Amino acid sequence: MNTALDHSYRGEHPVRTLAYLFKEDRFKLVVAVFAFLFKHSPTWLLPLITANVINIVIGHRPIVELWGNTAVLLALLLLNHPFHLLYVRCMHGAIRRVGVNLRSALCRRMQQLSIGYHSRVSAAVLQTKVIRDVESIEQTSQQASDMGLSALTTLVGGLVVIAFRVPAAIPVLLVVVPTAAFLVMRLRTRLREDNESFRREVETLSSRISEMTTLIPITRAHGLERDALHRVDGTLTKVLRKGLKLDLLNGSFGALAWILLNALGVAFLTGSALIAYYQVIPITAGDVVMLTTFFTTLTSAVTSLLSLTPVISKGLASVRSIGEVLQAPDLEHNEGKVKIDSVRGEVEFRDVGFSYGEPGEPPAVTGLTLRAVPGETIALVGPSGAGKSTVLNLVIGFLRPTSGRILLDGRDMETVDMRTYRRFMSVVPQESILFEGSIRENVTYGLADVSEERLTRALRDANALEFVERLPAGLDTVVGERGARLSGGQRQRLAIARALIRDPRVLILDEATSALDSRSEALIQQALARLVAGRTVFVVAHRLSTIRNADRIAVMRDGGIVEVGTHEELMRLRGVYAGLQQAQLA
Missing domain, CATH: 1.10.287 (Helix Hairpins)
Structure with a gap:
């Protein structure tokens, strides 16, 4: 289904691309063309048969000729239905399959593209390519085949009849x-x-x-x-x-x-x-009628062909638009890299630098050296733009260092299949992301055969069980699009339950309590305390009060670490961290 990913689109004319996309259905397309010729034949044979009938009447020729012409026309009309169905099955079926394959290929490619690509290209643009551009290609192909074949068969058939007759x-x-x-x-x-x-x-x-x-x-x-x-x-x-x-x-x-x-x-x-x-x-009187009829028919056929030009141009533009995604080079490459089946949770940054590559912009992270031992909680604090979120994305593997190395349990992450590493990781973002489905489906997302006991324990540890049990449908309650039927605190507790049920070795918390009221924050802090126990945790927090108990706090500024220590050590140092604390208390 996904052979569309195997093709090169860059610099290629979109007509050739379309030919490639329909490559697997070449035989069906040939059958469709022949079926169309049969089903459409009355259109260009009717003027000829009309001319014959007129000549039979005027010339008082044998009546059997009238019945013969009538029988031929009726037979062709009756054959229209089965041949039309055959045409639709072959031609429209091929077009629909191409649409499905393209959408599947686009969705696969979006999963492979780096987070850097997704940060540059909006989700709305990608959604338009998957829905509207593919729909445009389907419509163009259908109109070009239906109208184009109709016009061409009428044109060619009419000219052949006229060349034979007059x-x-x-x-x-x-x-x-x-x-x-x-x-x-x-x-x-x-x-x-x-x-x-x-x-x-x-x-x-x-x-x-x-x-x-x-x-x-x-x-x-x-x-x-x-x-x-x-x-x-x-x-x-x-x-x-x-x-x-x-x-x-x-x-x-x-x-x-x-x-x-x-x-x-x-x-x-x-x-x-x-x-x-x-x-x-x-020429006979019948020929005059035939030529006049063909004049109107052929003119309409040529007009139809000319009117297809903007339709085809729009479809080819959509082919180019889709090719931009299918050929985008910014991919996360995992093939051939080491698959890991266990993670202890040691993460070490060695003189790591990262730049987004925007002209004139300074590096987001520079000279970062930091080591987290298994089970340690490290908090990242600092002003906006200091590089905290970039560090989290580097830990997740969404971004790759432009200089230096990141080691996971002593192994360079550049050599690791990130998909296998992320099975041992959970992320609780600032804004929890839920999909249109039940609470059960959201919490167990991606996991198979989760027992009721395991699910209930995760919800209880996340302080979510008490509100789930009050819902009319309980675990089967549908949360709405992006969790719209739940409060912010409830959504965040479900996100924590989703992380707990996976029992991760590495945990990422990205300002998980920044947008909550005090009661929700207290419940979530209790849940987070259970979540972080025994795991390597990287946490970014806007409220410094929420990270006082971290094993170490790394203070960042301008992409680098300026201070590292516990809360008490940094307060005694009276440096940047102490200044941030004082500013928040004020």
Whole structure:
């Protein structure tokens, strides 16, 4: 399913990329094309059969010829249904499979891309690529196959019939039909431009309405309802004027396109009739009807092909957009590295430096040397921008040092398969992340066959069991998107339960109590005390009172460590840490 990851997209024309994506379904695409030829054949055979019927009637030819032509047409019409289903199964099935494969490949690649990449590219952009860009490719492929095959088979089939029946008409049609299609397209282009102008006005109105609804509390509080309505009314008036102008233009250009196409059809009919009347070339009355019908049909086919250009351009742009993610080089590489099956919890930084690579920005971490022994709690404190979060991401392995080394139990982390290391790690972030599911599913996320006893113990140790048992559905209560049905303290206690149930050897706490009220903070501090026992812990805390009992406190500034010690040692030192304490107490 995920062969889309094996392809190189960089610098390649998107048409070639599409050909690669459909590579596995080549046979089905060939079957689909032949099925379409059969199902669509009445479109370009009907004018020929109509001409035959007219000639049979006018020439009083044997009635059996009438029944023969009718039987052929009915047979082709009846075959339309099974061949159409075969076409849909093969063509649309291939397109749907490509869409599924692309979405799967994008999701896999997002799991492989580094956290640095995800910090630069917003989640909304990636979501758009997975949903909208893939949808655009599916729609482009479907429209190009449905409309494109329809137009091409009509065009080729019609020209073959005419070449067989009235070959002298081919040069005329090859000149007149493209000219008519070009003129019609020019009128449609003007209509598109005016529609785009109206669309922009509607978007402005949407923005105004959104702004008005957001500001309703302020508007009502200051008695500014009249002013708010006046702003919206002004935009509504513009939309009204643009809409009426657009309707008139659409009506005018639509009528002109209709008149032009039909006038050319009348001219072609008259010319064909005169040629038949004076026998300039030997054509019958039926041939005149056939040629006139084909003129309209072929013109519509060429117009359809021309109208596919913007649709195909949009689809190819989406192919390029998806290729940017599938070919992004910023990956976390784990293949071929050492898989570990146990962790003691010794983490050592040796002269570690890290830079995000932004021009003009100083390194986020520089010259960092620090060793955490198994079971030790190390707190990182310091002003905003000191490098604390970068250090946590280095411990997790989201970031890799640009200089120096980080050792895990004496082994260079560059040589370790980080996926196996993270099985022995848990993270409790500042904002707990829950997904739309039950409490049971959120706490046991990624674990199989978790016993009720183990789950209950983790919830109890996290001080979460008391509120879970009060919920109507208990463990099966659905928490809502991002845990919206729970309070901040409840969400954080579930995050701690999720960490406890994994029994990690290395624990990361990133300001886990910074946004909570005093009661929730007290419950969570009790839960954290149980969580950190016997584990190597790296903790970042905004409130210094929460890390007083840490084994060591590392004070950071400008990406480096300026002080290390216990709370009492650092207070006696009267340095940076003491100053931070005094500032918070003040």
